[in-house]
Amino acid sequence: MKLLHLGDLHLGRSLGDFDLLEDQRYILDEILAIAGRQQVDGVLLAGDIYDRPVPSEGAVRLLDYFLNRLAEAGIKVFMISGNHDSDERLNFGSSFFEARGIYIAARYQGELYHRCIDGINFYLLPFVKASQVRHFFPDEEIESYDQAVKVVLRHAGIDPKACNVLVAHQFVAGSNLVPELAGSESAAVQQVGLVEQIGADNFAAFAYTALGHIHRPQKAGGEQVRYAGSPLKYSLGECNDEKSVPLIGIDGTGNVAVELLPLKPRRDLRHLTGRLEQLLSRENLQDTDDYIYVTLTDEEPRDNAMGIIQGYYPNTVKLDYRNSHTMAMVQKDVFRVEELRSFDELVGDFYRLVYGQDISEEEMAVMREIGARAGVVDETD
Known part of the structure; x- marks a missing residue:
């Protein structure tokens, strides 16, 4: 069987003031x-x-367009929700879609x-938090994301001798290595001390584990546990990434071959x-229709610099400066950010960024306990 592994489509995303829907349709085609x-x-x-x-x-x-095209071609789809998705919206009509070979797991229900x-065997695990899993298994010790996933898999009755494939959306690290992050992911994860981290050893029973959540394509514990990455570059931190889609060849005995097929954006x-x-010199002007981040090194700000650059690069997303003045400001202020903000504030901001809502007091208590164990918060506070 041949499978394509995709993650983090983020349909409807913008880049600065630019709507990316046409770029996303192009890459889906x-x-x-x-x-x-x-x-x-x-x-x-x-x-x-989404x-x-x-x-x-x-x-x-x-x-709808993408799923219909796949169904018309007789290609089965195995889809889960991520932390950016509404499980109710993504789950709507799932039983009807299954008749067309589109299998959706948008909400973990025990x-x-x-x-x-x-x-x-295809197993689908939508994004889960420890509190969600604890609801179904109140007698289990579930204080971390890693423990939550362990409990879910342990109660699933998975036969390790069978040929199993898992689709999941979590922050997975393999061999004590933290995944390479991009854009806002880096700051967000560092702020909370990697409390979301899941060990790749949880997936030993699977011939292939298809991961989403990290935008940079990479392995997370061997060829068989992998992030596809996002199909498009969504942040400055991804400028140098090479986007691709993993092609997975798998047989009934669990033998797996992975080939990365490059993607070329619009x-x-x-x-x-x-x-x-x-x-803006003639020799440096190239591919002027690209999305552009500009960092000017001029010592003094230039009047209407953004307007001038957009006259040559109409899809310029952002402009900033890096010179002796800005470097002095960074050296003076950047190292005081952590000491000026409390652990609760950093965790609360991260939670709102990822989930779009305030963290509950129960979940904050778990975060504090994990932070204390990691030595990033004083237990006496």
């Missing part, structure tokens, strides 16, 4: 073309399908979603650094 050329049997969609819990009309239409197709995202005249 490229993925559909790859699926056709490779004659794939299924697509694994590992969460964060960029926000209440997606725009355009984002909903785009997902059992790990399982379907056996052509001798391969517009690239690039970071230009230098003096204004230098960046």
Whole structure:
């Protein structure tokens, strides 16, 4: 069986003031073309399908278009929700979709979603928090995300001798290595001391684990536990990334082969650094339709610099300065951010960023306990 592994589509996302729906449709069409050329049997969609819990009309239409094209081609879809998705919205019509070969697990309800197709067991685990799992297993010790996933898998009755595939959306680290992050992910995870971290050893019973949640494509504990990464560059930290889609070849005995197929976007995202005249010189002007982040090194601010640059690069997203003045400000202030804000404030901000709501007192208590164990918060506070 051949499978494509996708994650973090973030349909409906913007880049600065630029709507990315046309760019997202372009890359989905490229993925559909790859699926056709490779004659794939299924697509694994590992969460964060939409960029926000209440997606725009355009984002909903785009997902409908993509799923219909896959169904028309006879390609099965295995889709889960991520932390950016509304489980209720993504789950709507799931029983109807299953008749067309589209399998959706948008909400964990006490059992790990399982379907056996052509001798391969597909398990779907939507994004879960410790509090959600504790609701179904009140007698289990569940204080961390890692413990929550362990409990879910232990109660799923998985046969380690069978050929099993898992689709999940969690922060997974393998061999004591933290995944390489991009954009806002880096700051958010560092603020809370990696409390979301899941060990890759949880997935030993699976021939392949298709992960979502991290935008940079990478392994998380061997070839068989992998982040597909987002299909497009969504932040400055991803400018140098090479986007791809993993093609998974798997047989009924659990043998797996992984090939990364490159993706070429409608517009690239690039970071230009230098003096204004230098960046706009004839020899440096290229691919002017790309999305551009500009860092000017001129010692003094330039009048209407953004307008001037957009005259050459109309899709310029952001402009900032890096010179002796800005570097002095960074050295003076950046190291005081942590000491000026409490652990609770940092955790609360991170929780609102990821989940779009305030953290409960119960969950904050768990965070404080984990922080105390890690030595990042004083137990006497």
